[in-house]
Amino acid sequence: MALPSCLKAFTRRISNSSPKPHLTCPSPTEIRRYTQHLSRPLQIYRSASTDPYLNLSIEHHLLQRSHPDSTILFLYANRPSVVIGRNQNPWLEVNLGALRQGLPPTQDERGEETARKNTPIALVRRRSGGGTVFHDAGNTNYSVICPPPAFDRDKHAEMVVRALGRLGVAGVRVNERHDIVMDVDTNKTFKVSGSAYKLTRARSLHHGTCLLRSENLGRVSGLLRSPAEAFIKARGVESVRSPIRNVGVDGEAFVDAVVGEFRNMYGDGAGREVVVGEEEALASEEVVKGLRELTSPDWIFGQTPQFTFSTHPTEDDPRERPEIAHALPYDFHAQFTVRHGEIQSAAIAGLEYHDFVDAASQDEILSNALVKQRVHYIKDWSTTLTRASPVPVDVDDAGEFLNHMFGIRPPADKGGAVAELMTGMISDTVVGEFLNGNIDL
Amino acid sequence: MASIARCLRAARPAAFSAVVRNSAARTIGVRAFSVTATNEIRKYTKEHEWIDLSADKKTGVLGISEYAAKQLGDIVYVELPEEGKEVQAGDSIGAVESVKSASDINAPVSCKITQINLVLEEKPGTINQVAEDDSHGGGWIAKVQVTEEGLKDLEKLMDVAAYEEFTVAEGEK
Structure with missing residues (x-):
């Protein structure tokens, strides 16, 4: 008899950090490989993982490999994450500096800190459309995959509304944006759940968040407000801001109620819910392929639709700009167009050169040297500008300003490029350890 | 293009069938006036992509149908295919986003992408206006080199009349 994979010991080639990450497994009674169920007409899965990249990769695997006529419910909750839509711009949607700091330790009832360090926040680009949302353990996600017709x-948003009704949550409804909102009193409406969709040739996927008991609602708005907002004009999809609130139910109760409503819609044919463990998910080559894609800087940053950053109003983006730092040279101008993370054209002007040179032609040389650089790999704008200039130039203030705009903390300040920040944060997780080859199944 | 039939249908089924009939008729009308169209063959997939094959059967232009564009609603972004890429029929070559939905665009036949319509990146709504226009300023998505395999794929696709029938049937389902 083959042992269920979760019971097999796995070895770590390197053990350095503590506490050691460990793979979640369903308990032995729940073990049934989820891939065995992909051909059933009705399937219900729950993820044992809280890793946002892995959960989205399991979901993508279900979308691609389940029987085309099947209908699937998948439920999962993620560790703290900011999740942007497929065609969004992380520099515009996210305060990368705040994201880098993570969530501060919370206090328990006795006033003691529950963790010594800040909790990291993952930056995720999902495959579906729509805008940016925040996830944490107090938010449960539902996902329904069905045939296109x-x-x-x-x-399925209505299905979740019925589930919430079952739990005694009043005043919830699906609005014209296909989100679930809660009417409080007569004139206040809050978003409690956001919807997004991915449609492929053979299958349709609708997934949505549901804020149940998130402790971080007060921080969401700050995380989703970029310092560069007033300076960036982007193609692609901009988020629509909405006031949010929790519905105030437990995750387990929510899952049971959604599963119950799913069964009401489609019948009991799904049998028991199947719990998907991290180890068995990572045993699937296709899941791992999707995971490598989702965690790559090329996807998270490189998929960004073209945008233009400009310190001053332009014909294309005539908005008045906020006053930029006083320390900057009086006539400092910076404008560049970035496509898929790569600078296509740049025009920097007004820097102070130390040599007695024609500033305008130096500006041009410096600007040209920025072309083809990838913004998410820039470690420090001061260094980048200095290297781009053939003559000594005063770049400290301009560098600091651009670092702030693009969420960079320079290496001297224990920082680095935003791409490195993301890969570094992923490396510290069990999924990162697995992808780096430090964990064998 | 993914099958998007049900998105809005529940609301106004009758209106859609009418739109489909009109748009198909209009498409034929437009093509009659198009200079390049004289000897082209236009085919459609069940997933609502169209392809025009040139008279020498070597190159083609592809896009998504007016029917699909209407069903999708306001298109806010088009992820264009990669130039130079060789693809098989049915492969995902790009995507469009509308109403929070990322919908795959699939290759109607096996082909090599030779040119992409960059205008769509800036003006994705062009697809909502002129989805089946393969001229400059139109909503076409890519120009392609059609392989021999691609020519065989083409035989499995629907012509204008069959596609019209197909969409009407879909609208009435």
């Missing part, structure tokens, strides 16, 4: 943008 059965697809309807509201149908």
Whole structure:
């Protein structure tokens, strides 16, 4: 008899950090390889993982490999994450500096800190459309995969509304944006759940968040407000800001109620829910392939639609700009166009050169040297500008300003490029350890 | 293009069938006036992509159908295919986003992408206006070199009349 994979010992080639990450497994009674169920007409899965990249990769695997006529419910909760839509711009949607700091330790009832260090926040680009959302343990995600002819943008949001009704949550409804909102009193409406969709040739996927008991709602707005907002004009999709709140139910109760409503819609054919463990998910080559894609800087940053950053109003983006730092040279101008993370054209002007040179032609040389650089790999703008200039130039203030705009903390300040920040944060997790080859299944 | 039939259908089924009939009729009308169209063959997939094959059967232009564009609603971003890429029929070559939905665009036949319509990146709504226009300023997505395999794939696709029938049937399902 083959041992269920979770019971096999796994070895770590390197053990350095503590506490050691460990893979979650369903308990032995729950073990049934989830891939065995992919051909059933009805399937219900829950993830044992809280890793946002892995959960989205399991979901993508279900989307691609389940029987085309099947209908699937998948439920999962993630560790703290900011999740941007497929065609969004992380520099515009996210305060990367705040994200880098993570969530401060919370206090328990006795006033003692529950963790010594800040909790990291993952930056994730999902494969579906729509805007940016925040996830944490107090937010549960539902996902329904069905054949395209059965697809309807509201149908499964309505299913969740019924589930919430079952739990005694009043005043919730699906709005015109296909989100679930809660009417409080007569004139206040809060978003409690956001919807997004991915439609492929053979399958349709609708997934949504549901804020249940997040302790971080007060921090979401700050995380989702970029310092560069007033300076960036982007192609692609901009988020629509909405006031949010929790519905105030437990994760387990929510899952049971959603599963119950799913069964009401489609019948009991799914049998028991299947719990997907991290180890068995990582044993699937296709899941790992999706995971490598989702965690790569090329996807998270390189997928960004073209945008233009400009310190001053332009024909294309005539908005008045906020006053930029006083320390900057009086006539400092910076404008560059970035496509898929790569600078296509740049125009920097007004820097102070130390040599007695024609500043305008120096500006041009410096600007040209920025072309082809990838913004998410820039470690420090001061260094980048200095290297781009053939003559000594005063770049400290301009560098600091651009670092702030693009969420960079320079290496001297224990920082680095935003791409490195993301890969570094992923490396510290069990999924990162696995991808780096430090964990064998 | 993914099958998007049900998105709005529940709301106004009758209106859609009418739109489909009109748009198909209009498409034929437009093509009659198009200079390049004289000897082209236009085919459609069940996933709502169209392809025009040139008279010499070596190159083609592809896009998504007017029917699909209407069903999708306001298109806010088009992820264009990669120039130079060789693809098989049915492969995902790009995507469009509308109403929070990322919808795959699939290759209607096996082909090599030779040119992409960069205008769509800046003006994605062009697809909502002129989805089946393969001229400059139109909503076409890519120009392609059609392989021999691609020519065989083409035989499995629907012509204008069959596609019209197909969308009407889908609208009435």
